[in-house]
Amino acid sequence: MTVEHQRLNANLANAQPSATYRMMDRVAARRATGAKVISLSAGEPDFDTPVHVCDAAIDAIRSGHTRYTQVAGLRALREAIAAKFKRENGLDVAWQDTIVCSGGKQVIYNALAATLNAGDEVIVPAPYWVSYPEMAQLCGATPVVVECGADVGFKLTPEALEKAITPRTRWLILNSPSNPTGAVYSRAELAALAQVLLGHPHVLVLSDDIYEHLTFDGEQFFTLAQVEPRLKDRTLTMNGVSKAYAMTGWRIGFGTGPAWLLDAMEKLQGQQTSGASSISQHAALAALQGPQDFIHASRQVFQARRDMMVELLNNTPGLGCAVPGGAFYAFASCEGLLGKTTPAGTLLQSDEDVALALLEEANVAVVHGSAFGLGPYIRIAYALDNDSLRKACEAIRQFCVSLK
Numbered sequence: 001m002t003v004e005h006q007r008l009n010a011n012l013a014n015a016q017p018s019a020t021y022r023m024m025d026r027v028a029a030r031r032a033t034g035a036k037v038i039s040l041s042a043g044e045p046d047f048d049t050p051v052h053v054c055d056a057a058i059d060a061i062r063s064g065h066t067r068y069t070q071v072a073g074l075r076a077l078r079e080a081i082a083a084k085f086k087r088e089n090g091l092d093v094a095w096q097d098t099i100v101c102s103g104g105k106q107v108i109y110n111a112l113a114a115t116l117n118a119g120d121e122v123i124v125p126a127p128y129w130v131s132y133p134e135m136a137q138l139c140g141a142t143p144v145v146v147e148c149g150a151d152v153g154f155k156l157t158p159e160a161l162e163k164a165i166t167p168r169t170r171w172l173i174l175n176s177p178s179n180p181t182g183a184v185y186s187r188a189e190l191a192a193l194a195q196v197l198l199g200h201p202h203v204l205v206l207s208d209d210i211y212e213h214l215t216f217d218g219e220q221f222f223t224l225a226q227v228e229p230r231l232k233d234r235t236l237t238m239n240g241v242s243k244a245y246a247m248t249g250w251r252i253g254f255g256t257g258p259a260w261l262l263d264a265m266e267k268l269q270g271q272q273t274s275g276a277s278s279i280s281q282h283a284a285l286a287a288l289q290g291p292q293d294f295i296h297a298s299r300q301v302f303q304a305r306r307d308m309m310v311e312l313l314n315n316t317p318g319l320g321c322a323v324p325g326g327a328f329y330a331f332a333s334c335e336g337l338l339g340k341t342t343p344a345g346t347l348l349q350s351d352e353d354v355a356l357a358l359l360e361e362a363n364v365a366v367v368h369g370s371a372f373g374l375g376p377y378i379r380i381a382y383a384l385d386n387d388s389l390r391k392a393c394e395a396i397r398q399f400c401v402s403l404k
């Protein structure tokens with residue numbers, strides 16, 4: 001029975017803690033027992049932040065840039081963000097059309113919190129990044145999950161979008177390259193979705209471009225507002241430095257969108273964090289304005305790892321994995337493992353059972369696909385050195401072979 005003074009906000013009480021963080025906690029608990037766990041569960045690059053970015057942060061501290069900044073971010077950073085949107089995405093925006101938040105996650109949360117009311121619907125194509133439906137629900141709205149299976153490349157089709165839109169739809173969330181599948185929408189695919197959206201002027205679109213720079217095989221990245229400029233006045237294009245510059249801990253994300261929305265997000269942020277860390281903002285400025293070779297180098301590394309992982313996973317009995325076009329995740333079907341029993345005697349009935357057994361019996365941490373809205377799959381983050389990745393794949397293979 002809940003004690004009265006412990007009564008929570010109803011939306012929070014109904015929310016689920018992040019499945020990826022839950023797995024990270026399990027890994028920590030298992031490591032504390034002395035087990036040598038290889039974790040393929042975290043969604044962050046394994047590289048260090050580029051040195052010139054770290055130096056800029058140290059300079060910022062030494063130069064006294066240690067005070068509150070404007071709520072929406074330092075003007076110099078917002079100018080650099082506007083220049084980035086122009087240079088890389090063909091979006092003609094001014095610095096006033098941008099906002100800086102504490103991580104890409106907060107850009108999304110602020111946008112949803114600023115606009116959603118009870119009864120509103122948010123279309124979330126599945127598999128999805130775990131936070132989208134939870135955030136919608138935290139804001140009192142209803143996530144409308146649209147399943148996009150392997151048969152459609154884990155991507156939303158125009159037909160499925162048309163069917164999901166109702167008069168209550170407030171947002172559609174798009175994410176390319178995708179976490180957890182690595183799927184990348186082509187220009188033509190985005191144009192086809194845009195065609196549907198043009199017929200429904202009440203729908204806002206959140207384009208989560210955080211993995212923009214991780215597209216493989218020379219495939220060019222496109223974002224919705226670039227492909228269909230008529231949607232620009234109702235699209236929030238969100239991005240950040242976390243994945244592109246290995247800056248997950250610095251907590252800087254940014255977005256561009258219509259003025260009314262950015263104003264509302266700024267108002268919210270002004271009562272909440274007062275803005276992102278001044279030091280991190282100086283670091284992000286250096287990342288956006290400095291040499292960009294880091295992006296190219298990390299894309300090459302991830303592409304080589306992707307090739308290796310897909311090959312190793314597809315040589316594992318019971319697993320099957322399509323070739324992801326971007327990000328640093330492989331989304332492997334584990335259907336072939338269900339109904340089997342592990343050496344420790346666990347009957348594998350779901351992808352969550354598979355993920356837990358892999359941790360307990362093979363010392364490899366992955367996240368189950370159902371946590372992302374589509375099972376039976378496991379998401380394997382390959383943001384680790386090749387040696388560890390090979391070891392992890394071998395442990396997964398031995399585990400799969402040992403099943404009865």
Ligand SMILES: Cc1ncc(COP(=O)(O)O)c(C=O)c1O
Nearest residue numbers: 043103104105129179210240242
């Ligand atoms: C799809 C997606 N969007 C947004 C984010 C959040 O990025 P940030 O660390 O900048 O908050 C992540 C991080 O895992 C992500 O995977």
